Amino acid sequence: MRLPDFITQQVDRIVDEWEQFARTITPAAENMDRMALRDHARAILLAAARDMTKPQTASEQLAKAKGEGPEKTPSLDQAGASHGELRHTVGFDLVQMSSEFRHLRACVIRLWVASLTSPDLAYFQDMIRFNEAIDEALAESTAAYAEQMNHSRDIFLAILGHDLRVPLQAVSMSTEMLMRKTTLEGDALACAVNIKRGARHMAVMVSELLELVRSRLGKRLPIEAGPMDLADVVHAAIAEACAGNPECDPTVRIEGDTQGVWDAGRVAQLLQNLIGNALQHGSNKRDVTVTLIGETDAVRLMVHNFGVPIPGDAIGTIFDPLVRRADEELGAPSTSLGLGLFIVKEVVDAHAGTIEVSSNEAEGTLFTVVLPRKT
Structure with a gap:
């Protein structure tokens, strides 16, 4: 049986072996389910099989071997790139991701050779074409992984x-x-x-x-949770914010039990950025209100200020990294990198909490964070 036909016929068996190998890549694979482990393996294999059936001249083959060929396989490249991005997201390093392709190549050749009874010259050409396809997928995966790594860095x-x-x-x-x-x-x-x-x-x-x-590579925000009182962190965050803004005098309101299990350092980051944001964009540095409300299973934190409202079309991207508000862009030069609210969202997500924002001229801007008492 020709190799493209073998791959198409045995794709599920091959993907099963891919999954078994991927499961051994720890600690990244420890919490991954079956679907995540299998990822784009099936798409890569089927795209490689389709590519092998296409005509290819000797000059095209030579150019492709050097990575110079203009012709690519869109479905293979897309699957490879998506695989690289997702493996980066779940914590695989570049060597671990590359090892999956090495194992895939060895697995397919081993199973196919074992199935052959009377090999002929065409089968060796199939092997060359398969290796080319896997190399192309690996190159795309590596490029996508590197791009994600650079972005994270x-x-x-x-x-x-x-x-x-x-x-x-x-x-x-x-x-x-x-x-x-x-x-x-x-x-x-x-x-x-x-x-x-x-x-x-x-x-x-x-x-x-x-x-x-x-x-270095920046990965998902780590937290070290421990018992703490959110009210203490609020007062400390306000004191630090006001050290650099002598005019500020926020109002603090605390209701109910504000104790829970959180990362004190990360929560302090969250508060400093929310309070700093309110002071920066508020029309009056003394007109900022920080409210804590203890609920049954969570604590609700609200930071409110009056000032230029956030435009409706900007609400959806306000927590994205490197995004600055229009009034920052038009105003005096600022050292802000547009990361304060991005950090806030990362801290909230790391604690399995939620964050919402509402903003209009009449009622002002209100950030509402809900943090479960136990992360």
Whole structure:
């Protein structure tokens, strides 16, 4: 039996072996179901079989072997690219993803050779064509994986820079205010100067760190949940936000039990970004309200401000990374990378919570986060 026919006839058997091999790739495959493990294997195999039946000249074959052939197989490329993207999403590294194709190639050849009774010269040509098809799928998978990896790295670097600037700004501005409004002498003055100098050095180190981690990959937001009181984090987040905005004076309202099991650091990120967003876009820095309401199985957090409403067509993308509001683009130059609300959404998702936003001129802008008490 010719190899394309064998692949078409035995595709389910081959995909079963693909699944068994993919299941051994841990820890990424530990929580994957059968459908996720099989992924695009069937589509890749059938597209490869169709490609093998198409006429190909010797010159075309040589060009394809060098990766220079203009002719490609859209269905094979699409399946390969989608596979690379999804394997990146679930946590496979590039070597693990590539090993799936190596195993697929070996599996098909082994099963096919075992089924042959009287091989002829045409069968060797089939093997060459099959290897070409698998190489094309692997190339597309690798390219798509690399693109996703680059995107993740960029997001990671942007989040890192975004988060480190906030505490650095608070330290720098607090030191500046302390030195302006208080007469410092002796050791006190030396300490304040050291703090200011240290903050400057930290900013330089942050830049160097960003260069160091430029090749690192940012994965799904990790959390380390533990018992905590959300009210304590709210007060701390407001204090840090106001350190860099002396005019701010948010109103805090707390009702019911606000204790639960969350990642205190990540929740602090969420609060700092929501409060910072309200202060930045509010018409009055003193007219920001933070409300906590303890419910039966969750705690509801609301941050409200009055100001220029978020346009209706922007609501759907407001949590996307690297998106800035129109008033930021038109206003004074800003160091914002458009990541604050993206980080908020990531933290909420990591805690299996929900977030909603409503915005109009009459009622203002309201972000509502619901965090289950147990993540």
